[in-house]
Amino acid sequence: MILRMEREWVAEESIRIEAEPARVYAAVAELRRMGRWSPECFAVWTRRGLAEEGTRFVGFNRIGWRVWFTTGRVTAAVPGQVFAFRVSSFGIPVALWGYRLEDVGGGATRLTEYWEDLRRNHRGAALVSLLGRIFTGVAAGDRAALNRRGMRTTLERIKAACEGP
Template sequence: MTDAERRWSLEESVLVDADRTTLYGLVSDLRNMGRWSPECRGVWVRRPPVRTGTRFVGFNRRGPFLWFTTGRVTKARPGEEFVFDVGVLGLPIARWGYRFDAEEGGTRVTETWRDLRTGRGGGLASLLGTVFAGTNPERRIAVNREGMRTTLARLAAQAATVRSAG
């Protein structure tokens, strides 16, 4: 697969019966990612709550593959948008984001992913993704799409629990 054929971004969305503020609060508490994501097993944040510039460490696993990422929150706009970049060994890997749009019946949550393995170091970062995470560039879109759908479904389920408890 050439870089011209490679998909560099993806988005998935779900309509959730919850308000934007509640959903933003769940997503921006990065420690929740270990509950929802099929890859992320946990996130360590030195000083919650997170805001733009907050750094964190993610611990990930898929099958026999274990790896960690370092991250930094790049946008934290309550009720609107939450975005963070992740990398490995100082190399940029991906930008993940969540948008929250009010719709009839709740909030449309859109999860976005952009591959940052470009330019200088991009080849090494892609190789590390294959070695440590077990996903080569050809499979990345399918793996991420499935993971995003799972993450959003689990977020929606937790939002329903929060709503019924409130």
């Protein structure tokens, strides 16, 4: 008997950072720094430093020898509270990524990174999922687990940077 698990469309991970929300927000809202945090995104091109709602950007990603890009637009930018963006590929919405920040007192912040796969509601979803598998080597059903692992790495890197000098 083959047991097939339901595909996951959302994922999130959290970490406590011994730094004020403003400092943590500055780290996540500076899109050009994303290549330092993420194990998958190695560079971001944007005209702005600290992003605000509506900021557009191009993200360059890699897994092994595979390299691809996505286009993005910041959808929420509230200092000390939330930073989020949508990414598209070939003009088709792919995912919503974001960070929620919570002041937990004592100069500390709980940072939560979240992801939602937006392909399920688009008529081109099957094509984008196929292209995603070709370009990234990741089957759509494996994406949530891969993203969770990447989020843990990203959050640990942000923590180290924000808690450091």
